[in-house]
Amino acid sequence: MASLGVDSYRFSISWARILPKGRFGGINMLGIDFYNNLIDALLSKGIQPFATLHHFDIPLELEDRYEAWLSPLSREDFQLYADICFKHFGDRVKHWVTFNEPNIHMMLAYRRGEFSPCRCSGGFGNCSHGDSERDPFIAAHNIILSHAAAVDTYKKNYQKEQNGTIGLVLHSPWFEPISDSKEDKLAAKRALSFFNNWISDPVIFGRYPREMVEILGNILPEFSRKEQEKLQNTGVDFIGINHYSSYYAKDCLFSYCDVDPGNGTTWTEGSYWQLSQRNGLPIGQPTDLWWLNAFPEGMEKMVNYISGRYNNTPMYITKNGENGVDVRGYFTWSLLDNFDWNYGYTVRFGLQYVDFKTTKRTPKLSAGWYRTFIAKHKKINMVTSSSNPQKSAY
Numbered sequence: 212m213a214s215l216g217v218d219s220y221r222f223s224i225s226w227a228r229i230l231p232k233g234r235f236g237g238i239n240m241l242g243i244d245f246y247n248n249l250i251d252a253l254l255s256k257g258i259q260p261f262a263t264l265h266h267f268d269i270p271l272e273l274e275d276r277y278e279a280w281l282s283p284l285s286r287e288d289f290q291l292y293a294d295i296c297f298k299h300f301g302d303r304v305k306h307w308v309t310f311n312e313p314n315i316h317m318m319l320a321y322r323r324g325e326f327s328p329c330r331c332s333g334g335f336g337n338c339s340h341g342d343s344e345r346d347p348f349i350a351a352h353n354i355i356l357s358h359a360a361a362v363d364t365y366k367k368n369y370q371k372e373q374n375g376t377i378g379l380v381l382h383s384p385w386f387e388p389i390s391d392s393k394e395d396k397l398a399a400k401r402a403l404s405f406f407n408n409w410i411s412d413p414v415i416f417g418r419y420p421r422e423m424v425e426i427l428g429n430i431l432p433e434f435s436r437k438e439q440e441k442l443q444n445t446g447v448d449f450i451g452i453n454h455y456s457s458y459y460a461k462d463c464l465f466s467y468c469d470v471d472p473g474n475g476t477t478w479t480e481g482s483y484w485q486l487s488q489r490n491g492l493p494i495g496q497p498t499d500l501w502w503l504n505a506f507p508e509g510m511e512k513m514v515n516y517i518s519g520r521y522n523n524t525p526m527y528i529t530k531n532g533e534n535g536v537d538v539r540g541y542f543t544w545s546l547l548d549n550f551d552w553n554y555g556y557t558v559r560f561g562l563q564y565v566d567f568k569t570t571k572r573t574p575k576l577s578a579g580w581y582r583t584f585i586a587k588h589k590k591i592n593m594v595t596s597s598s599n600p601q602k603s604a605y
Contacts, residue, residue, distance in 0.1 A: 212253075212256065212258055212546065213256040213257070213258065214582070215562070215578060215581060215582050215585075216582050216585050216586055217258060217585070218257060218258060218259060219258060219259040219260075219261055219306075219540060219542075220253055220258050220259070220260060220261065220546070221261035221262075221263065221308075221542050222249070222260065222261070222262065222263065223262075223263040223264075223265075223266035223311065224246055224262055224263065224264055224296060224300075225242070225268055226264070226265060226268060226269055226270055226289075226292050227268060227269070227270045227271070228242035228245070229242045229243065229292060229295060229296065230270060230288075230291070230292055230295070231270055231272070232270060232272040233270045233272050233273045233276075233288045233291075233292075234287070234288050234291050235272055235276070236272070238295060243299050246262075246299075246300060247299070247300070250262075250300060250303050250304060251303070254303060259305065259306065260303065260304050260305075260306070261304075261306040261307075261308065261527075261542075262296070262300060262304045262306070262307055262308065263307075263308040263309075263310075263311045263380065264289075264292070264293055264296060264307065264308065264309050264310070264361065265289070265309065265310045265311065265313075266311040266312075267311070267312075267316050267320070267326060267327070267552065268327075269285075270288075273285065273288055274327075274328055278328075279328065279350075280321075280349075280350035280351075280353050280354055281346060281349050281350055281353070282353070283353060283356075285353050285354075285357060286353055286356050286357045286360050287360075289357040289360065289361060290357065290360040290361055290364055293309070293360075293361035293364055293365070294361075294364050294368075297364065297365055297368070297369045297373070298369075301365075301369050301373040301375060302373060304375065305373070305374065305375040305376065306375060306376055306377075306378075307365065307375060307376070307377040307378070308377075308378060308379065308380050308451060309357075309358045309361050309362065309377065309378070309379055310354060310357075310358055310379055310380070311380045311451075311453075312380060312381060312382040312453055313351065313354045313355075313358075313379075313381070313410050314351075314381055314382055314406060314407065314409055314410045315382040317347040317348075317350055317351045317354070318347060319552075320350070321341065321343070321346040321347040321350050322335055322336075322343045322346070322347045322480075323335055323336045323343070324336035324337065324338035324341060324343075325552075325553065326552060329341075330342075330343075330346050331343045332344070334471065334472045335472050343472070343479075344430065344477070344479040345430060348427070348430060348431055348432060348479075349432060351409065351410065352432040354410075355410060355413050355414060355442070356434075356438060356442075358379060358414060358445075359414070359438075359441050359442050359445045361377075362377050362445040362446070362447070363441065363444075363445050365377050366445065376448035376449060377447070377448055378447040378448050378449035378450055378451060378527075379410070379411070379414060379447050379450060379451065380450075380451030380452070380453055380527075381407060381410060381411060381450065381451065381452065381453065382406075382407075382453050382455075383407050383452045383453060383454050383513050383517070384406065384407075384454065384455065384456055384457055384458055384509070384513075385454070385457040385458075385506070385509035385510070385512050385513040385516075386399045386402040386403055386406070386457070386458055386459070386460040386483075386485075387399060387457060387458070387459050387460065387494065387509070388459070388460055389459040389460060389461045389486060389489050390461075392462070394462035394464070394465045394466060395460065395461055395462050397462065397464075398460040398461060398462040398463070398464070398481075398482070398483035398484075399460040399483070400422065401422050401426075401460075401464070401481040401482065401483050402458075402460040402475060402481055402483045402485065403516070404420035404421075404422040404423055404481065405420075405422070405423060405475065405480060405481030405483075406475075406481075407517075408420040408423075408520070409423060411450065411517075411520075411521065413434065413442055414442060414446065414447060415442075415443075415446050415447065415521055415524070416442075416443065417434060417438070417439035417440065417441075417442035417443040418434065418439065419431055422481070423481075426478060426479075426481070426482070427479060430479065447524065448525065449524065449525040449526060449527055449539060450517060450521065450524050450525070450526050450527075451526070451527045451528070452513065452514065452517065452526055452527070452528040453544075454509070454510050454513055454528065455503055456487075456494075456495070456503045456504050456505075456506065456509070457494055457495065457504070457506040457508075457509030457510075457512075457513075458485045458486060458487060458494065459485075459486040459487070459488070459489050459494060460475070460483045460484070460485065460486075461483060461484040461486060462482070462483060462484075463475075463476045463482045463483055463484050464478075464482035464483075468484045470484055487504060494506050494509075495507075495509070499558075500558065510528075514526065514528060525539050526539065527539055527540045527541075527542065528540075528541060528542075543562065543581060544560055545560050545561050545562070546561060546562055546563060547561040547562075547563045547565050547572060548560065548561035548563065548564060548565040548567075549561065549565070561575070562574065562575060562577050562578040562581055563575065563578060
């Protein structure tokens with residue numbers, strides 16, 4: 212990392228490595244030592260740690276005892292785990308992320324059954340248990356309130372002394388209407404609400420998006436007045452944007468869509484059809500992955516959309532924002548070839564090639580390009596004077 216010239220590194224802490232049995236067992240001090248050593252090594256090279264508390268994993272004990280995120284008990288466990296991390300690492304970690312991409316996690320774990328705990332119902336996937344039209348919203352509700360509990364703990368007990376910030380990272384695709392029809396334009400708005408704003412609206416405003424409330428009715432859990440106030444008072448210090456690609460949205464609410472569930476088409480998904488092509492042409496420059504097309508305009512539109520919706524809340528993203536958007540840093544995915552939740556070791560996103568038999572790392576051409584690029588752009592003309600742009604790896 213030091214040879215790349217980056218000054219920050221985003222990594223995830225494994226909950227199960229710190230508390231293998233949640234609150235039903237003790238702290239694994241070997242896990243604490245592992246992350247202390249990592250943090251100290253980063254700082255010794257002038258690299259700031261960005262620590263994520265949750266990246267799709269949870270102690271198995273909690274799944275076995277009460278079905279993890281489907282139970283309100285998960286909030287208490289997450290708050291305890293977060294408190295332990297703040298206490299042991301917060302003197303050196305100044306940037307915290309509560310959850311990484313909880314929106315895509317809920318979709319793939321509780322709707323399609325592709326991620327653990329593999330819950331879904333007929334038509335959405337091949338699972339032995341689950342309810343694809345209810346479970347994602349219950350689990351997301353508990354994650355949202357777990358975020359608020361962790362932020363509340365940090366701001367009340369640690370932030371003033373440790374002088375850090377805390378936020379949330381979302382999977383944030385942009386959606387373009389597939390036509391100029393009113394129905395497809397509304398479909399694109401619904402797609403943004405059901406995909407992105409599903410999590411960020413309650414975290415910041417204390418309520419779910421209007422489009423979701425109108426369509427889902429009592430399927431969507433409700434926040435108590437006390438919970439609403441807590442969400443509004445805790446909020447986020449920043450929003451992290453993981454933007455991979457953009458899509459077209461086709462209306463399926465007022466029009467018939469002959470497609471299997473899972474791409475937004477059912478009413479509990481927002482009744483839109485998520486498409487990568489229009490008239491046989493991809494939305495952007497194709498890559499080796501069918502779902503990943505390079506569409507820079509989508510990145511800019513997403514950043515400006517989030518800035519406008521959430522009062523220019525500071526952001527950390529992987530590409531430039533314009534028009535007065537408060538962009539604080541840029542992370543590239545990823546530092547190393549790694550294990551992908553969908554593709555295993557078959558897809559390589561890293562700047563460093565990893566031989567998985569020997570673990571030897573070899574810089575790719577992209578590593579050299581990235582090193583040269585950030586060396587030439589150390590001074591970036593940011594609109595907001597308080598911004599502190601950072602060149603980063605993840």
